[in-house]
Amino acid sequence: MTATAGSTSHVMNTYGRLPIAMSHGEGIWVWDTEGRKYLDGLGGVAVNTLGHAHPKLVPALQEQVAKMIHCSNYFQIPNQEALGTKLAEISGLTNAFFCSTGLEANECAIKLARKFGHDKGIERPEIVVYEHAFHGRSIATLSATGNVKVQKGFAPLTEGFIRVPLNDIEALKRATEGNPNVVAVFLETIQGEAGIVPMRWDYLRQVRALCDQQDWLMMVDEVQCGMGRTGKWFAHQWAGIKPDVMPLAKGLGSGVPIGAVVAGPRAANIFQPGNHGSTFGGNPLATRAGLETIRIMEEEGIVEHAAQVGDYLKQALQTAFAGMPAVREVRGQGLMLGIVLDRSCGDLQWKLAQAGLLVSIQADSVIRLVPPLIITEAECDQLIALLAPVLKEFLA
Numbered sequence: 603m604t605a606t607a608g609s610t611s612h613v614m615n616t617y618g619r620l621p622i623a624m625s626h627g628e629g630i631w632v633w634d635t636e637g638r639k640y641l642d643g644l645g646g647v648a649v650n651t652l653g654h655a656h657p658k659l660v661p662a663l664q665e666q667v668a669k670m671i672h673c674s675n676y677f678q679i680p681n682q683e684a685l686g687t688k689l690a691e692i693s694g695l696t697n698a699f700f701c702s703t704g705l706e707a708n709e710c711a712i713k714l715a716r717k718f719g720h721d722k723g724i725e726r727p728e729i730v731v732y733e734h735a736f737h738g739r740s741i742a743t744l745s746a747t748g749n750v751k752v753q754k755g756f757a758p759l760t761e762g763f764i765r766v767p768l769n770d771i772e773a774l775k776r777a778t779e780g781n782p783n784v785v786a787v788f789l790e791t792i793q794g795e796a797g798i799v800p801m802r803w804d805y806l807r808q809v810r811a812l813c814d815q816q817d818w819l820m821m822v823d824e825v826q827c828g829m830g831r832t833g834k835w836f837a838h839q840w841a842g843i844k845p846d847v848m849p850l851a852k853g854l855g856s857g858v859p860i861g862a863v864v865a866g867p868r869a870a871n872i873f874q875p876g877n878h879g880s881t882f883g884g885n886p887l888a889t890r891a892g893l894e895t896i897r898i899m900e901e902e903g904i905v906e907h908a909a910q911v912g913d914y915l916k917q918a919l920q921t922a923f924a925g926m927p928a929v930r931e932v933r934g935q936g937l938m939l940g941i942v943l944d945r946s947c948g949d950l951q952w953k954l955a956q957a958g959l960l961v962s963i964q965a966d967s968v969i970r971l972v973p974p975l976i977i978t979e980a981e982c983d984q985l986i987a988l989l990a991p992v993l994k995e996f997l998a
């Protein structure tokens with residue numbers, strides 16, 4: 603069930619919203635304006651890294667708001683410099699550009715790839731993208747997206763993308779064979795919107811080798827799977843590789859809007875003054891949120907925690923639903939998990955919310971769990987206690 607905005611709302615009708623109005627949160631719990639309590643298994647779609655009202659984050663942000671919220675990129679911004687340095691340290695890459703959202707980070711990556719090509723004399727650069735990918739809803743990023751529903755109604759799309767299936771290196775080689783215009787391969791390390799679909803680690807290593815051999819940029823969209831979510835700072839680190847370009851957003855600011863593109867040596871100096879920019883990008887408040895998020899994560903060992911508690915949750919879900927053939931698979935890494943059903947389950951989001959659990963349904967039949975990374979094992983047990991009876995009844 604969804605609320606139709608139509609009648610009284612003056613907000614555009616872009617989301618199928620549930621009829622619940624959120625009021626406030628604490629830790630992994632949120633309350634609606636009627637005082638009902640929910641376990642937040644969605645974390646604002648992989649955004650609320652530190653949960654709600656984190657006792658270390660709140661005072662730091664309050665202090666920053668009082669000091670300076672915004673200043674333009676015509677000046678040096680110390681928090682931005684510090685966050686660039688920190689992101690370089692945890693990624694092994696070298697330089698960051700800051701923006702405010704995931705699509706904006708991906709738009710920047712696409713521009714980097716095109717300019718990388720133009721600098722080599724390639725007039726019409728082409729970028730390899732993937733089936734079922736999601737990169738955002740601007741015209742260029744929805745063109746890179748592999749979902750016709752996202753694209754419908756917005757033609758003409760941006761040209762210059764070659765689409766290939768996941769995890770098939772021969773298909774990638776065939777699709778690009780003899781094409782001198784290819785400049786980059788652009789992938790989500792784990793596809794989130796598509797229903798938590800991972801790239802295999804050995805495939806990522808094969809793509810890395812091919813990009814090196816062909817002088818292409820390897821660009822990994824870690825907007826959803828980055829920032830500790832899978833139990834490493836960045837999901838591609840499980841494969842032991844380094845990309846050339848890595849868009850980030852979502853979890854980076856624990857809820858304060860921030861995006862970034864982190865680049866390695868082959869891409870760090872492509873842009874020159876005037877090539878790219880963003881008014882809000884890297885402002886003092888947003889970059890303080892990024893700095894404090896990483897500082898608190900380091901202080902509290904949250905990346906390792908996400909790995910451990912993610913394994914615990916995955917196993918507990920597998921145990922809870924063992925012997926239920928309608929639950930095909932529990933997949934994903936760390937705290938980015940998908941429960942794959944054998945049927946459409948769009949209604950489950952509302953049923954679970956009524957039972958006190960927030961999730962989303964992806965690709966029609968996958969329950970997505972991306973809770974705050976501070977969730978404990980005991981809270982995972984509570985999550986399953988809320989989920990299991992509703993799911994069992996739904997499947998009965």
Ligand SMILES: Cc1ncc(COP(=O)(O)O)c(C=O)c1O
Binds near residue numbers: 823
């Ligand atoms: C992998 C990925 N890239 C890009 C985006 C777009 O991010 P935003 O909604 O912040 O523009 C998303 C959002 O779900 C995403 O999951």
